[in-house]
Amino acid sequence: MDKKELRKIVGDVRKQNSIFSNKSFLDNLMVPNSIVGRESESKKLVDYLLSYEKGLVVPLVSIYGRSGSGKSTIVQFVCENLDLDFCYVNFRKAKTVFGCVNLILSEMGHPNLKNAQGINSAFLILERLIKETLEKSGNSLFVLCLDEFDTLFYDKRGKPSDFVYKLVVLVEKLRALKKHMCIVTISNKVLSEFNLDDRVISRIGASEIYFDSYSQSDVLKIIRNRAKKSFLKKIDDDVLQHCANISSEEHGDARRAIDLLRTSGEIAGIENKKISKRHIDEAVSQLQKNQITTIISGGSYHFRLACAALSRLTYVNDEGWHSTSDLFKQYQQIISSDTRQISYRRFSEMLVELVNSGIAVSKTESRGRHGYGSQFKLSVDPDLIGNSCFPDWWPSVVESKKRKDDAIRSMKALKSLSFGRRRSRFGNLYGDLGL
Numbered sequence: 001m002d003k004k005e006l007r008k009i010v011g012d013v014r015k016q017n018s019i020f021s022n023k024s025f026l027d028n029l030m031v032p033n034s035i036v037g038r039e040s041e042s043k044k045l046v047d048y049l050l051s052y053e054k055g056l057v058v059p060l061v062s063i064y065g066r067s068g069s070g071k072s073t074i075v076q077f078v079c080e081n082l083d084l085d086f087c088y089v090n091f092r093k094a095k096t097v098f099g100c101v102n103l104i105l106s107e108m109g110h111p112n113l114k115n116a117q118g119i120n121s122a123f124l125i126l127e128r129l130i131k132e133t134l135e136k137s138g139n140s141l142f143v144l145c146l147d148e149f150d151t152l153f154y155d156k157r158g159k160p161s162d163f164v165y166k167l168v169v170l171v172e173k174l175r176a177l178k179k180h181m182c183i184v185t186i187s188n189k190v191l192s193e194f195n196l197d198d199r200v201i202s203r204i205g206a207s208e209i210y211f212d213s214y215s216q217s218d219v220l221k222i223i224r225n226r227a228k229k230s231f232l233k234k235i236d237d238d239v240l241q242h243c244a245n246i247s248s249e250e251h252g253d254a255r256r257a258i259d260l261l262r263t264s265g266e267i268a269g270i271e272n273k274k275i276s277k278r279h280i281d282e283a284v285s286q287l288q289k290n291q292i293t294t295i296i297s298g299g300s301y302h303f304r305l306a307c308a309a310l311s312r313l314t315y316v317n318d319e320g321w322h323s324t325s326d327l328f329k330q331y332q333q334i335i336s337s338d339t340r341q342i343s344y345r346r347f348s349e350m351l352v353e354l355v356n357s358g359i360a361v362s363k364t365e366s367r368g369r370h371g372y373g374s375q376f377k378l379s380v381d382p383d384l385i386g387n388s389c390f391p392d393w394w395p396s397v398v399e400s401k402k403r404k405d406d407a408i409r410s411m412k413a414l415k416s417l418s419f420g421r422r423r424s425r426f427g428n429l430y431g432d433l434g435l
């Protein structure tokens with residue numbers, strides 16, 4: 001790249017941003033100054049937390065619901081506006097249980113620990129940091145918010161339940177000092193779906209707050225508010241409605257709506273035009289492409305093979321649902337001969353990862369006397385997945401599909417031709433027979 005090319009990139013980016021007055025209102029990580037609705041969920045959380053004023057707070061509150069339903073936002077908004085100390089951590093970046101502990105420590109200003117230092121010493125440090133924080137502020141309640149709590153349970157070798165147990169023990173230790181701590185877990189799943197030990201379940205109780213998906217009109221209110229603050233010119237309401245409709249197709253998702261609004265603004269900015277419905281539609285495909293590329297580039301070689309196996313079967317056979325065993329066979333065909341295969345069991349876990357990342361959906365189906373088995377279906381375009389996984393290999397799949405389709409077409413043509421010929425040769429006979 002030379003200076004001229006860089007100048008062009010800078011110009012394009014400025015153009016892209018030209019229609020915004022303040023893009024920070026379209027940042028999904030920012031906690032807004034005001035919240036649309038969600039009074040009853042906020043009240044429930046305040047009820048749980050403020051019960052410390054009467055001497056007892058529940059050790060754990062589980063917040064759960066669909067993505068983009070405002071869980072993280074409401075938890076942070078409530079914590080920021082009450083007299084308490086809190087630490088908000090998103091586990092998304094952690095790969096192990098120990099990594100999760102390190103994320104908490106780092107959020108509290110402590111350098112990362114090495115695995116060899118062990119989880120017990122990590123918890124001793126955490127206890128000290130929490131006590132110091134409460135002493136410094138004079139507050140009596142510390143809230144530990146653990147977002148994307150499910151990540152903890154992806155660590156098959158670690159002991160997620162033990163991690164939660166240690167946190168609950170910490171709550172009890174603080175209680176003995178007349179200080180309080182509440183763990184707030186945030187996830188798409190209900191707590192009972194996690195594999196927690198009985199000793200943990202009996203201690204944490206069942207304090208849950210469910211966040212229902214937003215309705216289309218809730219989403220519209222949220223983006224109307226953001227659009228007013230972030231764009232230089234007013235956006236037509238039918239464009240905002242289109243954006244809210246798309247973001248509520250599956251379930252009301254405020255995050256998706258805000259992302260769509262920002263991306264369509266960037267596309268319209270490059271074209272130097274006002275945002276229209278077309279820009280929203282283009283943003284839909286651009287975001288999907290970006291999301292898939294991020295997931296796939298972050299996945300292991302075997303994860304990409306699992307994606308490729310599902311894409312190939314879907315694309316070549318024009319079929320939706322595929323069993324684990326068919327997908328495993330496909331995986332074995334695609335994998336390069338010099339690479340060691342993963343086991344069938346590990347492969348089925350990988351298919352679950354595919355579902356968790358939103359690339360596929362699954363269902364359980366009866367196989368008669370062979371019990372029940374899982375079936376998987378791609379939720380995005382196979383061409384997009386195939387190309388993102390193995391761009392050198394995918395064209396050969398497209399080519400083989402083309403050959404297969406051509407062969408089917410020729411067969412059909414041949415059949416109709418031979419039938420036509422037969423008709424013409426026996427035309428009179430058919431006619432005489434009234435056929």
Ligand SMILES: Nc1ncnc2c1ncn2[C@@H]1O[C@H](COP(=O)(O)OP(=O)(O)OP(=O)(O)O)[C@@H](O)[C@H]1O
Binds near residue numbers: 030
């Ligand atoms: N009630 C609301 N009022 C204003 N903005 C909201 C509201 N609910 C959600 N948002 C905005 O929508 C986006 C997504 O919200 P949030 O991250 O809280 O959802 P979530 O339920 O935690 O999603 P996920 O499960 O995917 O983490 C954020 O930009 C947030 O500011």
